[in-house]
Amino acid sequence: xxxxxxxxxxxxxxxxxxxxLNVSAKDKATGKEQNIVIKASSGLSDDEIDRMVKDAESxxxxxxxxxxxxxxxxxxxxxxHATEKALEDLGDKVETDERxxxxxxxxxxxxxxxxxxxxxxxxxLKTLSEVAAPVMQKVYAEQAQQAQSEGDDAKKASGxxxxxxxxxxxxxxxxxx
Numbered sequence: 001x002x003x004x005x006x007x008x009x010x011x012x013x014x015x016x017x018x019x020x021l022n023v024s025a026k027d028k029a030t031g032k033e034q035n036i037v038i039k040a041s042s043g044l045s046d047d048e049i050d051r052m053v054k055d056a057e058s059x060x061x062x063x064x065x066x067x068x069x070x071x072x073x074x075x076x077x078x079x080x081h082a083t084e085k086a087l088e089d090l091g092d093k094v095e096t097d098e099r100x101x102x103x104x105x106x107x108x109x110x111x112x113x114x115x116x117x118x119x120x121x122x123x124x125l126k127t128l129s130e131v132a133a134p135v136m137q138k139v140y141a142e143q144a145q146q147a148q149s150e151g152d153d154a155k156k157a158s159g160x161x162x163x164x165x166x167x168x169x170x171x172x173x174x175x176x177x
Contacts, residue, residue: 069118076113076125080106083132090139098135105131 002008008028015021021038044052083106087094094102105128112124 065118069116069121072118072121072125073113076109076121079125079128080109083128086132086136093139093142094135102128102132102135 010026010028012024013021014023019040022035023038024033024035026033083102087099087102105124109121109124109128112121115121
């Protein structure tokens, strides 16, 4: 609270989307109000803004196509990297002829990535997926089955069928204190 006799003034600052600042001040006692609008003097003119908007609209289709190309390239890079890593991790578990097919398909994708043809990249990527997916599924299924059988063997080896659970009670005699 302010001391008696000091005016109470509400000041409001409002910045709109164009960067224009509106400041208003109102004296609560008298109800008088003052406003001021502050515009950036070094900003863009309306003509420059209109020209930029029209330019952006005219290039929207190009930008969309470029964005799609970039997305496909990123997807292809990720899949090639993941496939290379999987082949490296699996080592000799992948048969030689299957490995050669996958590596050939990866090479085709890498060559397609050097060009700006989205459809070609997608086609080569689809081929890589068709070649690699069944091989990876087969290898991972074999690994899962092998891990499960090892787990079953471990259970059998560690399982002792002669184990008997027993409960007991400790009884105190009169001499224990």
